[in-house]
Amino acid sequence: MAAQDFTSCTNAGPITVTVEDGKVVRVRPLVAEQGDFRPWTIEAGGRSYSPPKKFNLAPFVFSERDRLYSQDRIKTPLKRVNFDPGPAGKRNPESRGKAGYEPIGWDEAIEIVAGELKRVKDAHGPSAIAAMTSSHHNWGMVGYKMSAFTRFFNLIGHTPVLDNPDSWEGWHWGATHSYGFYWRLGMPEPYDMLEDALQNAEMIVFWSNDPDTTRGVYTGQDAAIWRQWLKDKGVKMVFIDPFHNYTAAAMGGKWIAPRIGTDTAMAMAIAHVWITERTYDQEYVKDRTVGFDEFRDYILGKQDGCPKTPAWAAEQSGIAARTIKALAREWASRRTVLSAGARGGEGGACRQAYGTEWARMMVLLQAMQGLGKPGISIWGTSMGAPVNADVGFPGYGDPEGRISTTRAAVACPENPVTQRLYRPIVPDAILNPPIHWLGDGFCNRSLDQQFTPHTYPEPGCSEVKLWYRYGGSFMGTMTDTSKWARMYQSPKLEFVVNQDVWWSSETGFADIILPACTQLERDDIGEWGEPGGQTRHGNSGCNFRVVVRMKKCISPLWESKSDYEIFTLLARRLGVEAQYTEGNTDRDWARKIFEISDLPKRVSWEEFERKGYHIINAPEHRKATPGLRWFAEGRACDTPDPRNPKRGTVKARELGTDSGKIEFVSGSLHKVFPGDTQRPPMPHFIPSWEGHQSPLAAKYPLQLLSPHPRFSFHTHYDKHAHWMDEVPLHRVVKDGYAYWPARLHPEDARARGIENGDVIKLYNDRGGVLCAAVVTERVRRGVVHSPVSSAKYDPLEPGNPHSVDRGGCVALLTPGRMMSQNVAGMAPNSCLIEVEKWNG
């Protein structure tokens, strides 16, 4: 048995894959030569901090082999048994979701799909074709969703679907108007934040943030040790979260659990304490902010007769006034990091009704303490290690890093269609057009971009007739998701394709299913943890930058093919293969992207290919440029934030707001929506439209909290890697079925006759979901904690959109309502439910 090792990179860490006799037998953290690592050192408090010479994967990556050989793989092309694509044939769209499938050959599958693409385009124009991906199912510049997929659909023309900023809604729609950073979708620059915290921070307030679970998004567990260092150093930690989250479990510290939807009230009461006790940074507020006087008057109740006191916030939040006061005083007296989401900004409190107000308050609270001064930052604790920012390698968010837009291509076809759809409301658009919304999805080009009005169908464009779906996660990730099932069964969609590696929640709604392969079965290239674009230098969440030559370890399993090959076959049938491939294999594209990066200055392609990876160590002699220190000190921006539009200009001392300062009253909002009462120019506390005080709470008294999951990457690795079912915090196996966990307080359980391990039904008027009860003191009373992102949509009545789901897609229960009238963000954490023991 000759074993051979291959290198690859997942969306949560680089790996070495061992293959014996054509079979993968082992997946472990990338094995690099020890001499290739040159760890950085941070000096703080008389100690030196250096990371170990290793790569720390997220747990699910260890199930990669199980996922690769999963019986849940789509093994051959499939056709729905009662789908007849012929001119006179019956298509039976209403049976999508319940009809079975029969295997067909690739020739027939390509003929049907290419035939339908041509038929629909000829009859209605390219706008009648819509194509939509899920996020992050594989890593790699060639195979990533904006790459092979987008190159094909730009070539033939299509209506793209704009992504909403689902993980950081409130920061995108709110915080950008307080401190800019729209080019980072509202999240702050991460530079040298670890060094700043180790040297200066005395306290960290984790507000709606569980970095041990969200892991810097892509950076595995490299940052876990940073928090251990901070803990060992005696940095005090406070956790504000209705759930005693996993970081709190690991770190210890003070746990404060407000009612869902009341975080903004608590934040305002903290401001009240600081204002009345004059413990805010008055000089900073005067020099670095605008609009404070109006804000102060609102907090003191001079505007509305309601002072935002701790006692007032206690009524809202259920947290004692004395506790809020103590927190405010401690915060003001210590150099405090505010850790309000994975990348600084994010967090479940920003994904609820009026989540803009909370995110803005996070910025404004730190502004009152001198944001950017030593130890006073907005930092997620999972980005911001020393990093060499001078060596360029593109991420998927950069045009250079996609074969659809890269200058490594001879030509990149442009999509001729101007019509757009918007992800959270695609089913509404298909079922009940016309619809309207504001914003271009990820609005990283200007503060105004999120005000762009859109209408579907756009004048001169067709409604969508052909839905090409790549992935199939939305039943578990969007909001009010039974509407996706209703959409799929509509005759308005004449043809539905699903292309995926595994059977996912939406796969069984397609007419034709195409089996793609994993990244271990194709060639690619990618840098760990670096999305590029709006998250440039996300790689600073890794202790070592590493670019990996993602090798084809084995041939595609069963009848699967790489996405690139599938699109090549379709392009061939449509007569555009040469434009699509330019004669390149996926490995050729990987090499071309290597060649336009800075890597050839450091390593030859041959050496890179032989070794399979290249580590880019932090500079030996470096000068820290902590994020926003320049702003606090009134200097020109000195961080390597490439998309900061004022950097290097005469306005380099300014933030990205209209005034260039932190805005308590937002100029950009005042200009466009001066009378908006739901996102006023100055943040307000507005009771949730679905919260504990709503009339609906009489019928559904529990609040559902559905944060990101700990043991899957969105839906990925759930369901498809059955090893994960045995992680008892991920799924709970009962009578041979792996249920999704729902955590509830012992008193809420007792009142309903529920015991730990019982199968329970979570329900409201939008649907019902079966989960396993986990009875725990780790949630406050009145809250049910069940993460979003189950990959398993398993309706008891297949094909019935209203069926109870046994797979744990709690997104079926969450409201489809947008955050507020001019904010097209989703708000899944504003969700009332009831729970009962399931005796079905």
Added chain:
Amino acid sequence: MTRYGMVIDVERCTGCFNCFLACRDEHSGNDHRPVSAAQPDGHSWIKVREVERGSYPKVKVSYVPVPCLHCTDAPCMDAAIGGAIYRRADGIVVIDPDKAAGQHGIVSACPYGAVFWNAAENLPQKCSFCAHLLDDGWKEPRCVEACPVQALVFGDLDDPRSDVARLCAEKRVEALAPKPAELPPVGYLGLPKFFFAGEIVLGDKPDECPEGVTVRLRDGKQTVTAFTDNYGDFEFNGLEADAEYVLSIEQAGYKPRELRVHTGADPNVGTIVMEPAA
């Protein structure tokens, strides 16, 4: 001579389950005879126990990974017939996959639940410290390599320069319960101990947290003292099991309070209101 051992630092463990999953990746479908047969579903050769203590909002959660402890005086060896379990010269206790077939008694002999039954193969199975890898020149088992926070420290107990020997020399390492007479090669740091926590409120100042209130905990032998922090919270940690204490609170100008508390009950004694002295 190498004698392998491991120290598991529960204070560091974050409950990420990397160890469990790396173990599964190494062993599922992979036969590593003579030291281990392939691991079936349902086995946890390193099992991460979640230990939740206290009540809202005074909650503590610990994760305790439990592999085979490779006991110095291994009860499973006594239960094994025909040399089905043996100790290697490096201290690793191995279940021989061929000789152990049918010996269900080995599973129940382990007081830590670290031996699992493979019904399909009729075989007891457990952690081998990845002996096949160590024999192949690896420095540590898969679980240790996978740990992101060095909560699992592995090495040669007989090499005084090794991290594992250094930790053991500090004498803080203890055995998992039920504790054997001699510390097994797998020892623990920071195993969860009993604690009491609570909040003090002054009856006439309910909107202010009283900092520095004196709280004493005494049993028959000794008294320990704590002071409330800026939230009015106090905590006593590291208490012995199955013990009764008297908790007394004193603050000048307030009537003293005394409560009887037992480690078998909720460690969160709740909010204690101190009334002003007359």
